[in-house]
Amino acid sequence: xxxxxxxxxxxxxxxxxxxxxxxxxxxxxxxxxxxxxxxxxxxxxxxxxxxxxxxxxxxxxxxxxxxxxxxxxxxxxxxxxxxxxxxxxxxxxxxxxxxxxxxxxxxxxxxxxxxxxxxxxxxxxxxxxxxxxxxxxxxxxxxxxxxxxxxxxxxxxxxxxxxxxxxxxxxxxxxxxxxxxxxxxxxxxxxxxxxxxxxxxxxxxxxxxxxxxxxxxxxxxxxxxxxxxxxxxxxxxxxxxxxxxxxxxxxxxxxxxxxxxxxxxxxxxxxxxxxxxxxxxxxxxxxxxxxxxxxxxxxxxxxxxxxx
Numbered sequence: 001x002x003x004x005x006x007x008x009x010x011x012x013x014x015x016x017x018x019x020x021x022x023x024x025x026x027x028x029x030x031x032x033x034x035x036x037x038x039x040x041x042x043x044x045x046x047x048x049x050x051x052x053x054x055x056x057x058x059x060x061x062x063x064x065x066x067x068x069x070x071x072x073x074x075x076x077x078x079x080x081x082x083x084x085x086x087x088x089x090x091x092x093x094x095x096x097x098x099x100x101x102x103x104x105x106x107x108x109x110x111x112x113x114x115x116x117x118x119x120x121x122x123x124x125x126x127x128x129x130x131x132x133x134x135x136x137x138x139x140x141x142x143x144x145x146x147x148x149x150x151x152x153x154x155x156x157x158x159x160x161x162x163x164x165x166x167x168x169x170x171x172x173x174x175x176x177x178x179x180x181x182x183x184x185x186x187x188x189x190x191x192x193x194x195x196x197x198x199x200x201x202x203x204x205x206x207x208x209x210x211x212x213x214x215x216x217x218x219x220x221x222x223x224x225x226x227x228x229x230x231x232x233x234x235x236x237x238x239x240x241x242x243x244x245x246x247x248x249x250x251x252x253x254x255x256x257x258x259x260x261x262x263x264x265x266x267x268x269x270x271x272x273x274x275x276x277x278x279x280x281x282x283x284x285x286x287x288x289x290x291x292x293x294x295x296x297x298x299x300x301x302x303x304x305x306x307x308x
Contacts, residue, residue, distance in 0.1 A: 011305060012092065016084040018299040023083035026292035027075050030284050032068035034075070035059070037280035038142045038240055052280045071141035073159045078134035085127035086120075086186075087296075090194050091308065093119045116195035124190025125183045132182050133175035137162045139243045178243035181258035185235035192228035193285075197221060197293065198308070212307050214294055221293045225286035233281055234274035238262050 036056045059067045097111055097119070128135070141162060144154040156162035166174050201212075201220040210216040238261045245253050255261035265273050297307060 012088055014303055014305065015088045015091070015300075018296060018303060018305075019084040019087045020080050022292050022296035022299060023079040024076055025295050026288045027079050028072070029291050030288040031072050031075060032056075033280055033284035033287070035068055035071065035142050037277045037284060038139060040277045040280060052277075052283075070144065071138045074134045074137040074141060074162070077159070078131045078138060081134070082127045082131035083292075085130060086123040086190055086194070089123040089126060090120055090190070093123065094198075113195060113199050116198055117191045120194030120198075121187040121191040123194065124186035127190075128183045128186035129179065132179045133163070135182060136175055136177060136243050137166070139240060140166075143244045178239055178258075181235055181239040181242050181261070184258070185232050185239045188232040188235055189228045192231045193224045193289065196224035196227040197289070200224060201308075217293050217297055218290055221289035222286055225282060225289045229278060229282040229285050233276075233278050234262070236281060237265065237274055237276055241265070 036052060036059065039055050039059070040052055063070070094111060094116070097115060137156075137159065141154075141156055141159075144156060156165060163175070170177065197220045200223045201216055204210050204216045204219055205212050210219065238258050242255055242258055242261055245255060255264065262274075269276075293308075300307065
């Protein structure tokens with residue numbers, strides 16, 4: 001079913017290209033949901049109650065349909081680094097585990113779910129550290145829409161302007177602001193997403209529920225999206241709030257650390273605030289993974305590579 005689980009070394013360079021292309025397709029298709037989710041998470045108890053649909057309608061009314069794509073360029077840039085590292089990295093790590101199992105006399109497909117979860121989490125952490133600056137800019141530019149709605153000028157006019165201003169005001173290290181909650185979220189997302197997709201697809205195929213086709217990919221992506229959302233939503237809320245806060249004139253910030261942000265959020269808004277944006281998060285992860293995995297699997301097949 002998957003030659004990379006045998007003795008053939010994966011074609012890494014080809015997979016990096018195919019992964020990047022698939023991620024660009026998925027990100028462009030689902031970006032409006034991601035932007036709405038980010039705006040929703042930035043609402044605190046001090047603002048009037050709102051929900052996903054109210055935020056989305058507000059964006060359309062005040063900015064038009066193109067308002068849903070503010071911050072798309074840093075999102076695409078992020079995925080050119082983030083997705084290839086985590087996807088190809090996970091598969092190569094899995095390949096090494098399989099080879100070691102075979103050398104030790106184990107079966108080629110005997111990779112436990114816990115091992116897959118660990119490999120997925122580690123791949124996500126490495127990828128997120130590299131892509132964190134682009135993620136920061138994406139969140140800031142998405143949040144700028146709220147500033148525009150208040151009749152003020154946006155903080156950044158574009159991708160390069162955002163990078164330049166952040167470095168000037170906060171130093172080069174400012175590009176990695178929020179990196180800790182970022183990698184915490186990346187570990188949880190990829191632990192749920194990669195391990196669940198990999199394991200679920202194999203379960204579906206091995207139990208003859210479906211062949212290795214679009215139906216198996218769809219079922220596996222839905223399950224992995226739900227798993228990744230449940231695990232990562234609290235870290236996602238903390239990450240978004242940490243990354244959105246810019247340095248004030250006196251150098252003070254609302255949240256001193258991810259733990260401080262977590263405590264203050266729960267104290268002021270209740271425990272359920274940690275899952276604020278759960279529905280739009282899942283609504284984005286599900287379609288994103290469906291588009292990505294179906295596209296990626298099709299690209300791999302067209303390139304003569306084995307299934308993931």
